[in-house]
Amino acid sequence: MDNYVRIFDTTLRDGEQSPGATMTSAEKLEVARALARLGVDIIEAGFPAASPDDLEAVRRIAIEVGTPPRGETLTARPPIICGLARASKNDIDKAWEAVRHAARPRLHTFLATSEIHMQYKLKLDREQVVDRVAEMVAYARRLCEDVEFSPEDAGRSEPEFLYVVLREAIKAGATTLNIPDTVGYTTPDEFGALIAGIVKNTPGIENCIISVHCHDDLGLATANTLAGIRAGARQAEVTINGIGERAGNTALEEVVMSLHTRRPMFNLTTGIDTTHLMRVSKLVSNYTGIPVQPNKAIVGANAFAHEAGIHQDGMLKHNQTYEIMRPETVGVTHSRLVLGKHSGRHAFKTRLSEMGYALSEDELDKAFARFKNVADKKKVVTDADLEALVADEVYQPRELYALDGLQVVCGTMGMPTATVRLRGPDGDVRTQAAVGTGPVDAAYKAIDGLVQAPNTLLEFAVHAVTEGIDALGEVTVRIQGRNGKHTLDAQKEMEQPRTFGGHGADTDIIVASVKAYLAAVNKMIVANSSASETENAAEVGVMLVC
Amino acid sequence: MDNYVRIFDTTLRDGEQSPGATMTSAEKLEVARALARLGVDIIEAGFPAASPDDLEAVRRIAIEVGTPPRGETLTARPPIICGLARASKNDIDKAWEAVRHAARPRLHTFLATSEIHMQYKLKLDREQVVDRVAEMVAYARRLCEDVEFSPEDAGRSEPEFLYVVLREAIKAGATTLNIPDTVGYTTPDEFGALIAGIVKNTPGIENCIISVHCHDDLGLATANTLAGIRAGARQAEVTINGIGERAGNTALEEVVMSLHTRRPMFNLTTGIDTTHLMRVSKLVSNYTGIPVQPNKAIVGANAFAHEAGIHQDGMLKHNQTYEIMRPETVGVTHSRLVLGKHSGRHAFKTRLSEMGYALSEDELDKAFARFKNVADKKKVVTDADLEALVADEVYQPRELYALDGLQVVCGTMGMPTATVRLRGPDGDVRTQAAVGTGPVDAAYKAIDGLVQAPNTLLEFAVHAVTEGIDALGEVTVRIQGRNGKHTLDAQKEMEQPRTFGGHGADTDIIVASVKAYLAAVNKMIVANSSASETENAAEVGVMLVC
Secondary structure (H helix, E strand, O other): OOOEOEEEEOOOOOHHHOOOOOOOHHHHHHHHHHHHHHOOOEEEEEOHHHOHHHHHHHHHHHHHOOOOOOOOOOOOOOOEEEEEEEOOHHHHHHHHHHHOOOOOEEEEEEEEOOHHHHHHHHOOOHHHHHHHHHHHHHHHHHHOOOEEEEEEOHHHOOHHHHHHHHHHHHHOOOOEEEEEEOOOOOOHHHHHHHHHHHHHHOOOHHHOEEEEEEEOOOOOHHHHHHHHHHOOOOEEEEEHHHOOOOOOEOEHHHHHHHHHHOHHHHOOEOOOOHHHHHHHHHHHHHHHOOOOOOOOOOOOOOOOHHHOOOOOOOOOOOHHHOOOOOHHHHOOOOOOOOEOOOOOHHHHHHHHHHOOOOOOHHHHHHHHHHHHHHHHHOOOEOHHHHHHHHHHHOOOOOOOOEEEEEEEEEEOOOOOEEEEEEEOOOOOEEEEEEEOOOHHHHHHHHHHHHOOOOEEEEEEEEEEOOOOOOOOEEEEEEEEEOOOOEEEEOOOOEEEEOEEEEEEEEOOHHHHHHHHHHHHHHHHHHHHHOHHHHHHHHHHHHHHHO | OOOEOEEEEOOOOOHHHOOOOOOOHHHHHHHHHHHHHHOOOEEEEEOHHHOHHHHHHHHHHHHHOOOOOOOOOOOOOOOEEEEEEEOOHHHHHHHHHHHOOOOOEEEEEEEEOOHHHHHHHHOOOHHHHHHHHHHHHHHHHHHOOOEEEEEEOHHHOOHHHHHHHHHHHHHOOOOEEEEEEOOOOOOHHHHHHHHHHHHHHOOOHHHOEEEEEEEOOOOOHHHHHHHHHHOOOOEEEEEHHHOOOOOOEOEHHHHHHHHHHOHHHHOOEOOOOHHHHHHHHHHHHHHHOOOOOOOOOOOOOOOOHHHOOOOOOOOOOOHHHOOOOOHHHHOOOOOOOOEOOOOOHHHHHHHHHHOOOOOOHHHHHHHHHHHHHHHHHOOOEOHHHHHHHHHHHOOOOOOOOEEEEEEEEEEOOOOOEEEEEEEOOOOOEEEEEEEOOOHHHHHHHHHHHHOOOOEEEEEEEEEEOOOOOOOOEEEEEEEEEOOOOEEEEOOOOEEEEOEEEEEEEEOOHHHHHHHHHHHHHHHHHHHHHOHHHHHHHHHHHHHHHO
């Protein structure tokens, strides 16, 4: 068994299933680029059968991130691009259509093997499950050399039955066998024993990679993943910041830094460049609108906070007294002052490119104009500010309705009032005033009056990007359309109302709030107007019955 | 060995050491009351030697939470109240002075036993460490029957040396031996083996309770704690939401729900009423200003989000398909509609008392006035709204400067302007206008002009309490005085600049922002003007040298 652990990132698939984590195609592409720079081995880019939009997003990632950059030698290998498919020909075809453009494509198909799932969800008996797995893995293998199979809810499946299913999957051509603890139910001892049992009892497993995929419902995802690796797994399925449905998936940064910090004990390596961890964490948090709590391991704001402001009194000579990792190792830097109002376009471009952003000249122009505007107001512009304004200016959804002007009056006298001027898709500029319970409510009511797109605000959060009273405020909102589209969940095989996130940054938090809301509303309108998606949802609905 | 695991909550001691988690005495008392209702066995209420304020806060908890309510029988036992002390007579005396009023007091003393800590922090050799432990445990035992000892950084200590130190602590009278993984360095296998080694090799350990205390730097705190328990520990030291320095402590809710959900496997019980978990989580998050990420296990907003909005299509008949816990078990309720504008004072009081708040008539009057105000603006007032407004109205620090009026103009035209009117400690009302980079910046600048208390804004966060555009906005801020007080850290034995958190709730987020900032500034001014604390800090400084 080799000592290299493959990192399989599913932020764009299982992570994006979190409520409100819906990302635009442009955002997904940027996250995929960041994951490639981070050094992940496999990017699970989505579930192409969910909708034509999902398929297209995976296809773009396969083409733009999954192939070697022009002119580069083949030694710098691009990541494997993987698409998820249920165990059906239609799903597998769609997934292949999306990933086949990658230099190294992978198909990932799954079927549940626990009694509870087979009985209540699949309504199939054991023999039917084994047959379906053999048939669909063989079908996928005819399309693609790299096929991964997952027995869903393996953590609650009978081990003897698992061995049989896995044996058949291997015979049918699966190259990676992924063992998911779908509901986050197992403990490290149990999960390690499950993997050890599979290693011991599955004929042919020695020629495959065993993968582990854990959920954090009991707070044990990282420990379970490490127990699986110690028992012989050589691929870990993880997400940035541990995002995902319910309590989320295993956090990439925790598994990687455990292996890294305790290397003498584990004697295992990964291909991850840990100095990118903090930046990718922030990128994903910005795009999904899912915040990272300060006491989150590795990437939380306080994880290295003991570094800052400590009154060195001569007693703490040895920094390992309370520190097992150096902040620099995960990309936490203390040189926060970067650019000021006198910085030119060249310095700005250089800094962005050092940070890993590849902007077109047009995008750079827009971002630079925003930078000058922010630099006029703030004394210093930090990396965090730059990240916020690039996210805000460059990776916005198609702007059907654009903010043309905003004026707000509020305070303790009551009657908070907002006047909003929007430029609509027809180019017309319209203005509306509204009174609300607060300035944000008033502004949102004014927008609702101009853009007839009924929705419910599910979440609203503001945080200051950087320290200091003049900080750039960042707002994320999440809305759900009242009569809009549903999205198909691959595992639950049912439709859920789709939610849309928006992000805005400005030194004026009311302006940022309005930008975030408009971004979410624009996303929702674009999604709802995509007629092809409706057809596909109907088609999938039919397929599920058979 | 019994099958009862004691839950030792250190939210008020190790949790409060998180940056910005500083709570007022009133807040600490309210958290202690909530912990008692939750059913924790031991409350570590603070580090009394840090300052007279800290001592007084622990003393109040010992008196008000650590004794049986008048008229109640002794069968309803109050929790043990514990105070932390370094291994010095002065610390132990101070801790005893604070906890001795409790029906069941405990003293907890500690000394580091890892080479790196002994050499760089303590500058003591092994023999000196053993002697100090024996002497100080014996000293504590003469004062109190219940004595806990912790070999700090046990996770990186040599096991053979640990056995010797623990043996001496037991001979000197320690009744609970706590094994901390101070830097969050161990893996479950290692930590379980450490506890098993202690069980096997420490003479006298069979008459003591072994305790485990883990940190989450690698995301393994819960798994390590459970591994320690399986190896024989019968006390777990934990915090609500896993708050604490760096990546925090083990989360109480994760350990308790792991034992609860997997009871047939663990065969262990706790005294926790799990239906209080969500409420205590929110209370601690509100008071400390430390948010809980949506994908946090058990208490995150998304942990049970699959429950909501699911388009039941007949396929998901069995709710255990994707669910290992019922939301009700941890206190997540779906009956969110509670009170409206026509609800009377009686209904309001009843609901608050059902929620576990015990308000005085005066506090109830204030809270009810606020409720009517909010109910006028919002259609329905939910439990979450009630919690926010009780936190905002009742448990505020002494208001030196009170907000008398606020007027704000902002928007895309630039020049955001705020006018603030404050009533000062002398009763005088003063008004100031300021322009800023945004409305919050402008308002904070106006306050700074009126209240000369230089500080740095470290953190600023807003979130909507409930769904819907007319949500009550909740703001938390954290500031650090420029020339203010430092606080003593028990373990690092050094002073850190003190940070102050503030909380404000209003349907107008600018008003909420101003309230939060004023609350933090008021806390800071009160703390800095407490002359006795300065004397004590000097005294502690002297003590550390000897």
